[in-house]
Amino acid sequence: MKTLLTLALTSAMAAGAFAQGFPSKPITIVVPFAAGGPTDVVARQLAESMRAPLGGATVVVENAAGAGGTIGATKVARAAPDGHTLLVWHIGMASTASLYRKLQFKALEDFEYLGMINDVPMTLLGSPKLPANTYRDFENHIRANGGKLNLAHAGLGSASHLCGLMWQSAVKLDKSMTTIAYRGTAPAMNDLIGGQVDVMCDQTTNTTSQIEGGRVKAFAVTTAKPLSGHKVLKDYPSLQEMGLKGFDLTIWHGMYAPKGTPADVTKKLNDALKVALKDPEFIKKQEALGALVVNDARATPAGHKNFVAGEITKLKAVIEAAGQFAD
Numbered sequence: 007m008k009t010l011l012t013l014a015l016t017s018a019m020a021a022g023a024f025a026q027g028f029p030s031k032p033i034t035i036v037v038p039f040a041a042g043g044p045t046d047v048v049a050r051q052l053a054e055s056m057r058a059p060l061g062g063a064t065v066v067v068e069n070a071a072g073a074g075g076t077i078g079a080t081k082v083a084r085a086a087p088d089g090h091t092l093l094v095w096h097i098g099m100a101s102t103a104s105l106y107r108k109l110q111f112k113a114l115e116d117f118e119y120l121g122m123i124n125d126v127p128m129t130l131l132g133s134p135k136l137p138a139n140t141y142r143d144f145e146n147h148i149r150a151n152g153g154k155l156n157l158a159h160a161g162l163g164s165a166s167h168l169c170g171l172m173w174q175s176a177v178k179l180d181k182s183m184t185t186i187a188y189r190g191t192a193p194a195m196n197d198l199i200g201g202q203v204d205v206m207c208d209q210t211t212n213t214t215s216q217i218e219g220g221r222v223k224a225f226a227v228t229t230a231k232p233l234s235g236h237k238v239l240k241d242y243p244s245l246q247e248m249g250l251k252g253f254d255l256t257i258w259h260g261m262y263a264p265k266g267t268p269a270d271v272t273k274k275l276n277d278a279l280k281v282a283l284k285d286p287e288f289i290k291k292q293e294a295l296g297a298l299v300v301n302d303a304r305a306t307p308a309g310h311k312n313f314v315a316g317e318i319t320k321l322k323a324v325i326e327a328a329g330q331f332a333d
Contacts, residue, residue: 028089028271032064035092035261038078040071044126044211044295048259049094051291052123055282060274074163074332076102076109083111087118087266089275094123096259097165100317104325105163105332113318117262118272119311121279122304124297125256126209128169128228129239134221135201141225141248145177148205152181158194158203161187162332165257166194168321169207169228171328176250198222209257210296214238230254236296258300260310272307280305 037049046069053065070078075098085091103113111117130141138144148155157174159167167187174183186203188194191212197203199221207228217224218238226245230253233239245253261279263272282288289299303309325331 028274029060029063031090032066033060033090033092035065035067035094036078036082037067037069037094038071038075038098039069041069044209044257045094045096045259047211047295048123048292048297051288052094052261052279052282055285055288056278059278059281074098074102074105076106076111080110082262082264083116085264087264087268089263089267089271091264092120092275093117093262094259095262096126097168097257097317097321098163099260099262100314101163101168101321101325102332103318104322105330107331108333114311114315116265118265118267119307119314120261120263120272120276121283121306122300122310122313123259123261123279123283124292124299125229125258126165126211126295126297127233127236127239127256128165128207128209129213129217129224129242130169130173130207130226130228130245131198131205131213131217132223132225133198133201133204134223136204136223138225139223141243141245144223144225145248148177148183149179149181152179152183155204156184156186158186158188158198158206160191160194160208161189162330164191166191166206166208167330168324169255170205171324171330172253172255173207173228173245173250175324175327176245176253195222210236210239214296228253228255256298258313260314276305276307 035049035053037046039045049067053067057065070081075095082091082093099113138147157170159170191208198206216222224242226243227233227239229244230246232244283299292299304313
């Protein structure tokens with residue numbers, strides 16, 4: 007008994023000493039996408055705001071793109087669990103659990119959850135050539151011409167792909183639309199503006215400027231409630247408000263560490279994250295992207311993990327019903 011007590015005390019002291027010495031080298035935030043995209047921008051802005059609460063530590067961003075984000079996520083899952091290698095990822099943490107049937111990691115088992123960062127609303131858009139100007143007219147037009155129209159997205163597993171799947175499932179279209187996959191939002195948006203495609207759903211980081219410039223028609227937002235405080239989108243209804251019960255989709259971002267990272271270290275990281283989420287400069291930069299910084303229970307590890315578990319369940323039903331997989 008005495009030996010066991012001694013071992014327990016020694017382990018506790020070691021963990022405390024480890025946390026006191028953390029970070030002992032630069033912290034790397036892995037972004038599982040190419041540089042310059044929305045998730046990369048979020049991670050770089052967050053890195054700036056986390057340096058001070060981590061005692062002036064060096065925090066760098068590394069891009070590890072490929073396979074819908076799973077290459078970068080796998081890299082972090084296999085990294086040393088010492089808190090110096092972290093992951094910032096969006097809704098892909100939940101969607102890949104169903105999109106990929108042969109993943110090298112388990113979303114709810116192979117990471118320590120550190121907290122959510124933000125919510126990025128999405129918008130349902132139409133080509134400027136569509137005759138509709140309101141959501142109700144838009145939906146009626148789609149129902150009447152579903153088999154003749156097409157829906158664009160930025161690639162399998164992308165935010166726009168998931169949104170399109172969820173919207174079609176919720177609307178219960180009698181005639182399915184032809185889905186056209188692009189390599190990224192930019193070419194899809196160009197064809198939407200030009201009228202080569204009819205419909206697209208994508209995040210505000212990619213759509214706000216196009217809506218404000220009148221280059222596309224916006225019909226609704228995907229949040230549970232209208233974005234009354236948003237300069238550009240305040241007058242658009244939510245899909246839930248338009249009768250799609252329970253429709254609530256945002257492209258959120260969260261932060262993760264490898265499974266087994268000491269509790270004292272994850273607490274230090276979560277504390278730094280929560281300080282960053284209250285940084286006025288970080289909030290201002292996020293709002294400029296159309297993102298809403300999290301200020302609720304999801305900023306805690308437990309709240310974050312519970313939320314992602316719910317998102318996995320929600321997206322699994324949509325993805326499996328559509329029968330669209332990435333492998």
